[in-house]
Amino acid sequence: MAANPLVQGPGVPANLLLSRAHVLDPRADIDAIHDVRVRGGEIAELAAAGTLDPAADEETIDAQGRTLLPAFFDPHVHLRTPGQEHKEDLETGTRAAAAGGFGGAIAMPNTDPVLDSAPLLRSLRDAAAREARIPIGFLGAITRGLEGKELTEMAELRQEGALGFTDDGRPVASAGMLRKALQYQRLCGGTIALHEEDASLSKGGAMHEGAVSAALGLGGIPSVSESTMVARDAALAGYEDARVHFQHLSCTASVQAVAYAKAQGWRVSTEVTPHHLLLTEEDVRGMDTHMKMNPPLATEHDRQALVEGLRDGTIDCVATDHAPHARDEKEVPFEQAPMGTTGLETAFAALYTGLVLPGILELGLLVERMTAGAALFELPTPTIAPAETANLTLIDLDGEWTAGEHGWESRSENCCFAGRRLRGRVLLTVAAGAVVYRERAFSVVAA
Amino acid sequence: MNHLLSIEELDRTEIERIVAQAQRFAEVSDREIKKVPALRGRMVLNLFYEASTRTRSSFELAAKRLSADVVNFAASGSSVEKGESLKDTVLTLSAHKPDAIVLRTPWAGASELVSKWCGAAIVNAGDGKHEHPTQALLDVYTLRKRLSGGIDGASIWIVGDVAHSRVARSNIIAFQRMGAQVTVAGPPTLIPRGIEALGCEVRFTLDDLAEADVVYALRMQRERMSESFLPSLREYAAWYQINGRRLGPRQVLMHPGPVNRGVELSGEVVDSPQAVITAQVEAGVVVRMAVLYELLAGAREPQPDPNSPDRPENVKQLA
Numbered sequence: 200m201a202a203n204p205l206v207q208g209p210g211v212p213a214n215l216l217l218s219r220a221h222v223l224d225p226r227a228d229i230d231a232i233h234d235v236r237v238r239g240g241e242i243a244e245l246a247a248a249g250t251l252d253p254a255a256d257e258e259t260i261d262a263q264g265r266t267l268l269p270a271f272f273d274p275h276v277h278l279r280t281p282g283q284e285h286k287e288d289l290e291t292g293t294r295a296a297a298a299g300g301f302g303g304a305i306a307m308p309n310t311d312p313v314l315d316s317a318p319l320l321r322s323l324r325d326a327a328a329r330e331a332r333i334p335i336g337f338l339g340a341i342t343r344g345l346e347g348k349e350l351t352e353m354a355e356l357r358q359e360g361a362l363g364f365t366d367d368g369r370p371v372a373s374a375g376m377l378r379k380a381l382q383y384q385r386l387c388g389g390t391i392a393l394h395e396e397d398a399s400l401s402k403g404g405a406m407h408e409g410a411v412s413a414a415l416g417l418g419g420i421p422s423v424s425e426s427t428m429v430a431r432d433a434a435l436a437g438y439e440d441a442r443v444h445f446q447h448l449s450c451t452a453s454v455q456a457v458a459y460a461k462a463q464g465w466r467v468s469t470e471v472t473p474h475h476l477l478l479t480e481e482d483v484r485g486m487d488t489h490m491k492m493n494p495p496l497a498t499e500h501d502r503q504a505l506v507e508g509l510r511d512g513t514i515d516c517v518a519t520d521h522a523p524h525a526r527d528e529k530e531v532p533f534e535q536a537p538m539g540t541t542g543l544e545t546a547f548a549a550l551y552t553g554l555v556l557p558g559i560l561e562l563g564l565l566v567e568r569m570t571a572g573a574a575l576f577e578l579p580t581p582t583i584a585p586a587e588t589a590n591l592t593l594i595d596l597d598g599e600w601t602a603g604e605h606g607w608e609s610r611s612e613n614c615c616f617a618g619r620r621l622r623g624r625v626l627l628t629v630a631a632g633a634v635v636y637r638e639r640a641f642s643v644v645a646a
Numbered sequence: 647m648n649h650l651l652s653i654e655e656l657d658r659t660e661i662e663r664i665v666a667q668a669q670r671f672a673e674v675s676d677r678e679i680k681k682v683p684a685l686r687g688r689m690v691l692n693l694f695y696e697a698s699t700r701t702r703s704s705f706e707l708a709a710k711r712l713s714a715d716v717v718n719f720a721a722s723g724s725s726v727e728k729g730e731s732l733k734d735t736v737l738t739l740s741a742h743k744p745d746a747i748v749l750r751t752p753w754a755g756a757s758e759l760v761s762k763w764c765g766a767a768i769v770n771a772g773d774g775k776h777e778h779p780t781q782a783l784l785d786v787y788t789l790r791k792r793l794s795g796g797i798d799g800a801s802i803w804i805v806g807d808v809a810h811s812r813v814a815r816s817n818i819i820a821f822q823r824m825g826a827q828v829t830v831a832g833p834p835t836l837i838p839r840g841i842e843a844l845g846c847e848v849r850f851t852l853d854d855l856a857e858a859d860v861v862y863a864l865r866m867q868r869e870r871m872s873e874s875f876l877p878s879l880r881e882y883a884a885w886y887q888i889n890g891r892r893l894g895p896r897q898v899l900m901h902p903g904p905v906n907r908g909v910e911l912s913g914e915v916v917d918s919p920q921a922v923i924t925a926q927v928e929a930g931v932v933v934r935m936a937v938l939y940e941l942l943a944g945a946r947e948p949q950p951d952p953n954s955p956d957r958p959e960n961v962k963q964l965a
Contacts (some may be wrong), residue, residue: 245786410843416754416815418777419839487754530733532753 204360205303205334205578206327207293210633212240213258214590217249220593224269224583225563226570235267237589240632245585260627261595263284269581270302270590270630272548274572275367275392275470276519277539281323284310287523287610292543293332295521295609297636299543300592300625302333302581303573308340309368315340315351315437317359324360333630336362336576338392341380342407345369350380354387363390363578367446368493370396370428370561372621377432381441390468390576392444393432393454396494400424404536407495411480417533426452433460444575445469447520451496451504459587470518471505473546474615476586477553478502482615488529488536489615492522509568510560516571519546523611545602547594548621555623562596591629598624606609649768650937651757653816654775658823665787667936668929674711675932685714688942691744691766693735695721695751698905699718700927701771701780705748708934714942717744732756733763740764745942767941774903778812781902782820784933788926789821791859793896798825801857804846805886806864806910807875808837813902814864818846829858832886835875851885855892862900863888863910890914899920 215237222233222245234251236244244251253259278292287295296304308314314323320337327335339356341364343349353364364380371377371393384391401424406412408419429445433456436443448454448471460467474492479499483490490496508514522539529536547569554560574580581590603617628636647660674682690709692702702718709716719739721727726735732751739747746767749757754776761768772778789797802821808814808830821828822845830837831849842848855861866882876882889912893899899911899921907913915921 408839408841413838413840414815414844416777416812421839486758527731527733530760531731531773532751532756534753 204362205336206324206360207331207334207631208327208329210631210635212632213237213629214239214254214256215634216253216257216259216628217262217267218251218259219266220267222267222583223563223566225567226580227584228584229583230563233429235583235591237591237629237632240581240589242585242587242589244584260593264595264597265544265626266594267583268300268566268592269570269583270592270628271300271569272571272573272578272581273301273304273519273521273543273546274444274516274576276304276306276521276543277309277523278306279523280310280326285525285610289327289330289335290332291608291610292521292523293330293335294636295543295607297332297628297630298608298625299545300547300594300628301543302590302592302628302630302635303335303578304333305336305338305362305572305576307365307367308338309345310364313340313344314338315343315345317355318360319353320356320359333628334636336360336578338363338365339368339566340364341366341371341391342376347372347376350383352388352393353380353383357387357389361389362578363392363444363574365392365394365446367392367394370394371397372398374431374435378435378439380406381435381439381443382516384441390442392446393428393429393629394446395425395432397424397428400427403631404495405491407480407497409480411483411499415484415486422450422452422497422501423496425449426456429453430456430459433457433465436460436467437463437465440466442466447472447475447494447518448474448505448508448514450497450501451538452515454504454508459509459623461513468515469513470516470572471509471514472518472520473542473549474540475505476502476509476517477549478615486533488531488533489540489613489617490538491533491536491538492520492615504640505557506554510564514577515568517546517550517569518572520544521609523609524613525611526613529613539613541609541611541613544607544609545614545616545621548600548602548623549616549619551596551623552621559632589629589632591627592625593627595626596622598622600624647940649757649761650779651761651768651770653779653819653823654777654783656779656823661786661820661823664783664933664936664940665790667939668787668932671711671932671935671939679862680711681713682711683713684707684939685712685942688714688745689743690714690716690741690746690748690837690938691742692716692718692748693739693750694719694771696772698750698771701750704927704930705771705934708929708938709772711931712935714745714938714940717742719841724830725936732760736760736763739768739788746938766824769937769941774810775810775812775815777816779816780930780934780937781813782816783937784819784926784929785862785900786820786824787933788900788922789898789930792922792925793859797821800826800859801829802826802860802862802864803829803831803855804850804864805831805856805888807839807866807870808832808864809838810867810870811864814941815844817862818844822846825933831855833876833882852892856894858897860898860900861888861893865902865904866906883909886910887912888915890918891920900926903927
C-alpha cells in the first residue's frame with residue numbers, strides 16, 4: 200500500500216494560538232477551557248486557559264466562547280471527478296468539506312470512467328495532490344465498471360493507495376460475485392463498503408414505499424430492498440471472516456440486521472447520513488427534488504431507529520453521502536431527477552440543531568460519531584493531544600445561519616437542508632496541520 | 647383559485663362551486679349556438695407530453711365554447727424530442743403569454759413545478775400516476791346528476807389497477823370530500839401499499855361488490871402483463887371484470903375511458919343503462935369550461951413574472 204493513503208494539495212503548516220477555547224474531544228477525555236498552540240502543523244501545547252502567551256510568528260485567535268473539536272472525517276463523499284466536473288471537482292468538493300469542519304474524506308469510485316484501475320487511481324491521486332484542500336482517500340470499484348461481473352485488480356489498486364473497495368451507487372447483486380471479493384480481501388486487505396439494494400425490489404421507485412408514495416403516485420422503494428441485502432451480505436462476511444462496511448443505512452430492519460451481525464462477532468461496520476437522521480418521507484410530500492436520494496427518506500419509526508442505532512453504537516459513524524448534482528439536473532419533475540443531496544457544509548450544524556440542541560444526543564457523542572469513520576478504513580482518528588498532527592475545527596455553537604444564504608462552497612446547491620435555520624457555525628478548520636477554511640467574517644485579534 | 651393542480655388542494659365548497667358552474671354551462675351546450683364570449687381574447691395552451699385525444703379535445707372544445715383562443719402543443723415531433731427540458735419548453739411557450747396552460751405529463755408533480763416557472767394559470771390534465779383533477783370533477787358532476795340521493799353517504803367502489811391510476815387517486819379524494827365511502831378493489835399487485843392512508847378501504851376480491859352504489863372500473867393496461875403484475879388478462883377478467891353477473895341492477899357503472907371491452911368490463915354492461923360512460927365524456931366539456939372560467943374570468947390575482955428582477959429570488963441571484 201502507498202505510504203500515505205490520504206493525499207492533499209500543498210498547505211502551509213500552521214502556527215496558531217487558540218486562546219480560551221472550549222476543547223472537546225471525547226476520546227481524549229477533554230472537555231474544558233484551554234489554550235491550544237499549534238506549531239508547524241502539530242499540536243504543541245494544551246494548557247490551562249490564559250496561560251500561553253502569543254509568540255511573534257503565530258496567529259492568535261480569540262476562541263473564547265467557541266468550541267474546538269477534532270476535525271470531522273467523512274467516509275462517504277462523491278467528488279464527481281473524473282467525468283462529472285460540472286457537479287463537483289476535487290477542489291470544490293474538498294472546499295465544501297473544509298467549510299463543514301471536515302479534515303478528511305473518502306471519495307467514491309462511481310465516476311466516469313469508473314475508478315477501477317490502478318493507473319486511473321494514480322492520476323486521480325496526482326490531481327488531488329494539487330487540488331484537494333483537505334486530505335482525501337479513494338475507494339476503488341469492487342467490479343469493473345461497477346457492472347458486477349468481474350473483479351477489479353484489487354491488489355494493484357491497494358498498492359496504488361485504494362483505502363478499500365465499493366460499487367457504491369449500485370449493489371453487488373450477485374452473492375457469488377461478492378463472495379469472491381470478500382475472499383480476495385484476504386490477499387489485498389481494504390474495507391469493502393456496500394451499497395445495499397435489491398434492484399428487483401427497488402426498480403421503478405422514486406421514494407420510500409408507504410403512505411406518501413401511495414398518495415403521490417410515485418413508485419415506491421420498500422425498505423426490505425435494503426435490509427434483505429444487509430442481512431445477506433453480513434452473513435457472507437461472517438462466513439468468509441471478511442471486513443465489510445454497510446453504507447448509508449436507512450431503515451429499522453437494516454439496523455437490526457447490523458446489530459445481529461455484530462452480536463455474532465462478524466466484522467461489520469456501518470454509517471448513517473444526516474438526512475436519514477433528520478428527515479422522513481413526509482418531507483417528500485412537496486415533491487422537492489432536493490429530498491430525492493438513494494436510499495430514500497423513510498418513516499419516522501425508521502428515523503428513530505437510526506438515531507438510536509447511532510447512540511448505542513450499532514451504527515459506527517456519520518457519513519454525508521455528499522452527492523452533488525447540477526441545478527438543471529435537479530430542476531425537473533421528481534421522477535426524472537437524479538438521486539442525492541449535498542451534505543458536507545451542513546452536516547454538523549444540521550445534526551447539532553436537530554439532535555443535540557433538543558437533548559436527543561450528547562455533543563460529545565456526535566463528535567465521536569463524526570470522527571469515527573477514519574478508523575473504519577484503518578486511518579488514524581483525529582485527536583486533540585500534544586504531538587498529534589493538528590486536525591481541528593473551531594465552532595461557534597450559538598452562531599445561527601440559514602443554510603445556503605451566502606451560497607455554497609460546493610459547485611452544486613442541491614442540499615436537502617437549504618433554507619433551514621441552523622445553529623453551529625464552523626469558523627476555522629485545520630486539516631493535516633494547515634488552515635484549510637476560515638469563516639469570512641472571522642475576527643483576528645493579532646497576527 | 648390560481649391553478650388547478652390537484653383535487654387534494656380543493657375543499658368541498660370549491661368542488662361544489664365548479665360543479666354548479668358546469669351545470670350553468672350545460673345549458674349553453676343545448677343551444678343551437680354553443681358559444682359564449684366569456685373568455686374572448688384569452689389564450690389557452692394545451693401542452694401534452696402524453697398521447698391523449700379525449701382529454702385534449704375536451705379541453706379544446708371547452709376553451710372554444712368560451713371563445714378563448716387555443717394553441718395545441720404536443721411533445722412528439724417538437725423541440726422536446728431535440729432534448730429541450732420541461733422548464734425551457736415552458737419558458738419558451740410562456741413568451742406567447744398564454745393565460746392558461748393545460749398540462750399533461752408522465753411525471754408526478756410536473757404541474758406544480760410548472761406553476762412556479764410561469765405566470766399562466768396551470769391546469770393539471772394528468773401528472774404521471776399522481777392526479778387527474780378534471781376527471782374527478784367531471785365524475786362528481788356526473789354522479790350528482792345520476793344519484794338521486796346525492797353522493798353523500800354513497801358507497802363507491804373503484805376497481806382495477808389502482809397503482810398506476812391517477813384517476814383512482816383523484817377520485818378517492820374527490821368522492822370522499824363529497825361525503826362518499828370509497829373502497830378500492832383489485833389484485834394485490836396493483837393496490838399500492840399505504841393507499842388506505844387516503845381514507846379508503848381496501849379489498850382484494852369483488853365478493854362484497856353488492857354493497858356498492860357506484861362501481862368505478864379502471865382501465866387495465868396491457869403492459870402490466872409484461873411487468874408480471876398479472877399472470878394473464880384472462881385471469882384478471884375472471885376475478886375482476888365487471889359483468890352482468892357482478893353488476894347489480896341499481897348500481898351505477900363508471901369508467902374513465904377508453905374501455906377495453908372484454909377485459910375490465912364485459913360488453914353487456916358497457917351497453918347497459920347503468921353505464922354512464924358517455925355522460926362522463928359529455929360532462930368533461932362543461933366541467934372543463936367551468937374550470938377555465940373559474941381560473942380566467944374576472945379579476946385573476948396578478949401573477950408575478952418569474953423572470954422579473956422584482957422577484958426576491960432573482961435579486962438574490964444577482965447579488
